[in-house]
Amino acid sequence: xxxxxxxxxxxxxxxxxADLLEAEGIPVFDSDACVHELYAVGGGAVEPVGKAFxxxxxxxxxxxARLSELLAEDPSGFKRLEAIVHPLVSQARDGxxxxxxxxxxxxxxxxxxxxxxxxxxxxxxxxIVVHAPDAVRRKRVLQRPGMTAExxxxxxxxxxxDAEKLKRADYAIETSGGLEDAREQVRNMLQDLKSQTxx
Numbered sequence: 001x002x003x004x005x006x007x008x009x010x011x012x013x014x015x016x017x018a019d020l021l022e023a024e025g026i027p028v029f030d031s032d033a034c035v036h037e038l039y040a041v042g043g044g045a046v047e048p049v050g051k052a053f054x055x056x057x058x059x060x061x062x063x064x065a066r067l068s069e070l071l072a073e074d075p076s077g078f079k080r081l082e083a084i085v086h087p088l089v090s091q092a093r094d095g096x097x098x099x100x101x102x103x104x105x106x107x108x109x110x111x112x113x114x115x116x117x118x119x120x121x122x123x124x125x126x127x128i129v130v131h132a133p134d135a136v137r138r139k140r141v142l143q144r145p146g147m148t149a150e151x152x153x154x155x156x157x158x159x160x161x162d163a164e165k166l167k168r169a170d171y172a173i174e175t176s177g178g179l180e181d182a183r184e185q186v187r188n189m190l191q192d193l194k195s196q197t198x199x
Contacts, residue, residue: 003097012132
């Protein structure tokens with residue numbers, strides 16, 4: 001079974017590309033969605049995050065906005081947070097892999113925003129980087145509720161530059177041409193991967 005890593009900086013169209021891959025029948029493990037579950041009421045990260053970041057748990061769930069504020073005040077907290085969350089995500093990902101293998105999937109996708117930054121690129125066989133021109137990306141992101149230019153700069157600062165990601169990519173999906181164009185790129189890429197698998 002081929003493990004494909006999917007990544008792309010904020011606003012590049014990574015989530016839409018993940019949806020296209022799923023539509024083609026490829027199971028996708030969404031690490032962001034997994035973290036949301038871990039932070040929700042009853043989630044495995046609630047208690048340890050609450051202990052490490054007092055005040056971050058509200059009504060039995062990790063409050064992401066409050067946690068962001070605490071991390072902005074003390075950026076050294078990112079390492080503490082990663083030490084709590086990453087092992088829990090790895091556990092969930094292992095379960096996902098077992099399920100996909102049992103279902104006979106020829107490939108799976110790990111959708112990981114910080115694929116290179118967290119060293120998760122070592123877990124995958126091929127890497128897709130989703131990208132778009134910077135002006136397109138900024139326009140998309142600044143339309144999101146509650147997003148500001150300052151917040152966007154903070155997020156970009158934590159992410160590897162797009163040019164560096166593209167250098168390390170096996171495949172690049174350019175999303176400024178619209179959904180159908182991206183769908184065609186995804187199909188061509190899967191065809192190429194499948195031909196390698198059967199070779």
